[in-house]
Amino acid sequence: IVRSKQYLVTQKPVDLALGYRNPHGYGFCFALRRSIQEGVTSHFKGRAVMTDDKSTMSSTEEDLENIGIFRICPSLKPYKDHFKYRMKRYVDQKKLIEEYEGGLEEFAQATFPVYRNSVYGRWEAQIIGDFNGWDGSNHQIKNQFGVWSIKIPDTDGNSAIPHNSRVKFRFRHGDGVWVDRISAWIKYATPYDGVYWDPPLSERYQFKYPRPPKPKTPRIYEAHVGMSSSEPRINSYREFADEILPHIWANNYNTVQLMAVMEHSYYASFGYHVTNFFAVSSRSTPEDLKYPIDKAHSLGLQVLMDVIHSLASNNVTDGLNGFDVGQTSQDSYFHTGDRGYHKLWDSRLFNYANWEVLRFLLSNLRWWLHELKFDGFRFDGVTSMLYHHHGINIVFTGDYNEYFSEATDVVLYILPDATVIAEDVSGMPGLGQPVSDGGIGFDYRLAMAIPDKWIDYLKNKNDYAWSMKEISWSLTNRRYTEKCVSYAESHDQMIHFITMALGGEGYLNFMGNEFGHPEWIDFPREGNGWSNEKCRLCCLSEIYVIILFLELVQFMNAFDRAMNLLDDNFSFLASTKQIVSSADDDDKVNMLPNDCYIVFERGDLIFVFNFHPENTYEGYKVGCDLPGKYRVVLDSDAWEFGGHGRVRSPNLSGDGYG
Incomplete structure (x- = not known):
């Protein structure tokens, strides 16, 4: 085309x-x-x-x-x-x-200048659709070494295939049966139909704002656009841009991470079972998606995308799996047999050694960066990409023999100007090191052990059994010079704050956690009558009304805003200075048994956390690297955060202790 x-x-x-x-x-x-x-x-x-x-x-x-x-x-x-x-x-x-x-x-520039599809085998193929009455006899597609292509000239200056019309790839394989599939490179798809998306200039969204500068450290607001409405329905990209982005900006985040952008037929998969890799989710259109990205850039917000290259939907009719008709692994997107199937995820696994698979995936990244103006990616399921065993039923203990063996299958990407974050549970050494130094080249690793530790504590330990040593170890257990993005699935202010301050070089919050979202998220499915009632962000689109009238939400949201502002003012997340001076369960300096304090320095700041469920202390001594006067810059006990205002003195001083 x-x-x-x-x-x-x-x-x-x-x-x-x-x-x-x-x-x-x-x-x-x-x-x-x-x-x-x-x-x-x-x-x-x-x-x-x-x-x-x-x-x-x-x-x-x-x-x-x-x-x-x-x-x-x-x-x-x-x-x-x-x-x-x-x-x-x-x-x-x-x-x-x-x-x-x-x-x-x-x-990585093989996108859509011609109608193309990677299908391997000695078959016949056609392009069919509304434009030819679904009769492909006059539109046979040429096959050269497994990649099918056709050029259909314009007619009187108009595209032979009308914009927003249905189109499919039809092929006949060895048993003589004709099969219709959605092109692997389609830019827009609805369930079971490919859609040719090439709007005239008058209908195309024109980007107005340049990309913002890359922040020193990412403070990420992770969002699922579809469930960001306060009503029980799927929200649109434009509504998200107008209603939610101002809230994200007001809370001093500098990065938005969007989930479920790539087309996935099954909504309840949370966007992870991708059926069409170049297509924007069919709940909106490609032009609609450009609007929130552009608006985010106007607010100085970077936009990252959850990209799924670790797996593909197992769907046959509308996914890449439909092109697997018994050919060899070398002639397919996927490995054959058990190696090509992830049993826990019910999904297919790519054959990264295939030249055309590399072209497909790298072109896919370039497409989202250049055409939609995303600023980077969070790669989902990187553990599955790193190892032949895909991390299935594997417990990683930190023993180097777990990482460097024949089980390793490393995939290296070079995206010079993009922010790239890896979701990896294994702790692979070098994941966040530059490729030139022998690393894998990600900017950040998502610190996935941290939320697991907090969940374990909240579910299984009473307040008196919390170990300060274990908490501080979990938050600081990361490789030197390899940056991490920390996060916590919790509504607790102190858990959020210490996770941000001690857990990494970046911070992530999933939408709703900043104000204590009261609902359990449950996508429409057969078990709940396909209802959207629990798949919405309760009242977030009316956040400013809530802040005015509901004290609890007001206090939590205000503290979230203050946390991010603190990093804006002091850049402590970017600082390499991190000294934990006290994390003992018994405080020997202040002679306090069963103490529940964690004290550490990050950049020019000293952080003091009291985790004791009952005790408060006056005149508490904490170690500090530099003597002098210190002023309180953030206090979770302040009135504006729903506290009791017990830290009244704005200045503290001392020689070695403050």
């Missing part, structure tokens, strides 16, 4: 057909219509070698001997051979992409 020439006024269209074949006889090809600026030429070669277990290109031994991660963590040196193997695989693959594709940027 070629866009109308009015969109290519300053460019020349060039048709390229690039072929790839590896020594094992597997081949991949795609037909691509590229638009190349005047004076720019393409330097691609027509053949490339696929890397599976071995590579024909290698990096120098000197480079592999001087891997930077060993300077940071010498205890990893016994696993040097593993790091060398991993780095060599990455360097060789990158060289192949650079030599035969022109680089990662070019490799």
Whole structure:
């Protein structure tokens, strides 16, 4: 499908057909219509070698001997051979992409200049839809090495396929049966139908605001747009932008993370069972999604997207799984057999060694960054991507042998200007280190053990059994120089605050936790009569009314705002200075048995937390790095946060103790 020439006024269209074949006889090809600026030429070669277990290109031994991660963590040196193997695989693959594709940027530009689909096998294929009365006999699709493509010229300056009309990919495989599927590269889809999305200029949303600067540290507000309404219905992107984004900005967050953006047929999957990877969730449209992203940028908020590349929906009719019709793993998006199926998630697992799968996933990332203007990603299920066992029934104890073995299957991404966060439960060393140092290249790791620890305490321990040592250890147990984003599924002010202040170099709050959302979230499903009653953010769209009239919500929301403002003013999350001076269950300085205090310094601030369920103290001594006068800058016991106002003195002083 070629866009109308009015969109290519300053460019020349060039048709390229690039072929790839590896020594094992597997081949991949795609037909691509590229638009190349005047004076720019393409330097691609027509053949490339696929890397599976071995590579024909290698990096120098000197480079592999001087891997930077060993300077940071010498205890990893016994696993040097593993790091060398991993780095060599990455360097060789990158060289192949650079030599035969022109680089990662070019490799990841296969989006939608032609109607294309990656299906492997000796089959017939057609494009069908409303535009040809669902008769594809005159629109046969060419197959070159498993990638099918067709170019349909415009008619009198109008697209041959009307905007917002239904379209599908039809193919006939070995048993002679014709099968209809939604294209893997479709940009918009409704349940069981692909939709050709190419609105005229007059109907396209035009971005008005530039991306905001990347913050020193992310303070993230995680949101599910569909459940952000106060009413029992699915909220729209535009309503979210107008009703919720102002609240996020007012509470001093600097980043919004959107869940369930990619199309997923089953709403109750929370967006994790993706059926169409390039398509915006069908609950709204691509143009509608651009509006909240642009508005967030106007407020100085970065926008991250939950991206699901660890799995794909098991659906056949409307998902990628529908293209798996018994071919080999090398000829499919997924591994075959048990290796290609995640039993706990009831989903398919990608074959990352497949050249076209890499193109598909990297192009997918580029699409969301460049076309929709997202500023980065939180990668879901990274543990499943890192290991052949996918973390199923595995308990990670921290033993390095759990990380560096044949069970590891590392996927490395390079996204120079994006913020990338990994959801990993294993604690893989190097996950947050630069690729150039032997790491995997994520900016942050989501500190998933922290909310689990708080849930364990709240469910299983009475208030007198809380261990200050264990709490402080759980919050500080992260690898040196590898940044973490901490979070807690709780409505407790102190849990939120100490998690933010001690748990990482970034902070995340799921919508509603900031004001004590009273409802348990339950998506529409058969068990609740497909009701949206519990799948909504109770009264958040009326947050300012609530703040005026409900004291509890007012106090919690005010403290959440103050926490974020504190980091705005003092940048303590970005500080590498972190000293825990007291986390004993018995305070030997103040001669207090069964004490429940945690005291630490972060940047220029001293934090003092009293977790005792009953006792309050006067004249309590705390250690500090620098002597001098200290002033109280945030007090959870202040009147404005619903406290008793017991910390009345604005200034504290001392020599070594404050």
